[in-house]
Amino acid sequence: MPNRLRWGALTWVLTLQFFVVEAVAQARYAGPYSRVDDVISALGASDSPARQLMNASFVVQAALILGGALLLRPALRGSASRAVPVLLGVAALGVLLVGVFPTDGNGTLHAIGAVLYLVGGGLGLVTLAYAVRPRSEALGTTVVLLGMVAVATTIFVLTGVTGFLGEGGTERAAAYPLPLALALTGGTLWWLARRGDAAPDGSVLRRERAREQARRSEEARARDAALEAAAGRGATASRTGHTAPAGTRARGTGPEDAEPGDVDPEDPWAPAPQGR
Template sequence: MSVLYLLVEILTAGAWKTPYSFARDSISSLGVTTCSTDSCSPLHDVMNAAFMVLGALTILGAALLHKYIPDGRTKKWILGLAVVVALSTAATGMFPANDGTFVHWTAVLPGFVARHAVLVFLAVAFWNHQRWIAVWSGLCAATGLVGAVLLLGRTLTFGLGERLTLYPLPMWMAVTGVAAILALMRRTVLKNVDMTLLGNGFITALLSLRPRRSLPPVSTDVLARRAKASV
């Protein structure tokens, strides 16, 4: 469901009276509650609500993933960092950019750092258990870190650099969630097929055990009379 957050960005940006640039403008600009010469977001309530919902989804996802994370030190770090990301994301919607630079960035910065760390820990935790999850987590972490470096170095425009930094985590959540659902569906289908085959096999076994009808015994006198009659 986290992929819906990206759709909300597109919806909110489309409501702007002045052109919104995904390459130049910040994500936080979509949530500002006041209008200025450069920015005015009519659907700021929708965007800020999306931040809060994404935070709730992050905690929910961490809770559902908890029992599948291999035991070890990294497990506690993953859950702790997921909570930090969730609270930071929700706080971004609670304290929009126009509430003050210090307050807003205090809410945003923990999530900036924690989201990359949690992906790295996920890659480490799953490396010996589910290699594809580890590789996918590492790829998302690397993409986000490259984005952060390019953003801080001002190599990219702010909007593009910020999205390259922040988008990998919700994309990780969406893709991993879809993969989990597909795996569950496949396992359910295979289980149903196995049960059907088991049921058919059980019926076949019962039929094989059913006693066959046998002809009543015929006495020797009857057989002699039949032979004589045929002659």
């Protein structure tokens, strides 16, 4: 299990390769290229000197997304963990189609692939956030925020609302959150597992809960023992010191029990001596 977690985390961290390849492809682009106005797919078109490198990066990205989802599946929690590989698998299929079918090759399959990547990636991140939140609330919050950005900007891309960020800028706002969130998730899960706070099999959490239950049980036993001891002392005191023997009268309980020698003649409130 530790090896599986390690390889899964590394796989998702390597999705950052996309940014490196994109920067190289842009640097080698023959004409002017703007990240705000030009879409990512233009770097994989036939007029891009680095088209083979860019399209290969798309294909590798598909394998990294799906491979990490399958390897890290046992590290996820809750019912959302079952949907994560499905949605991320849709995103992986989409980016695979983008790489295999460039925009100036088979434009229809390329467009379908782009939509699958953006939709599957955004929804996949929202689902992933719920699956990692039991391990780290900070990680879950960060991932869900990235997912919400991806979902919102995907809607803008699909509806053509690109005037504010530009066509390329809006597309990047929808596409970039997925590799960023996956790399963050993979690295954080690995780090938490090494600390022992979030082992994939949950053994550390189970031991912590067992210790807490044992501590509470011990406190309850000590409290019950103290109450039983207090009740026993009270019963013993009642039998030995506070109950007069049967058939006798306790002395000093009334004026008639005062002995003559016990009366203070100087005390005006003292009872009068009784005759024998």
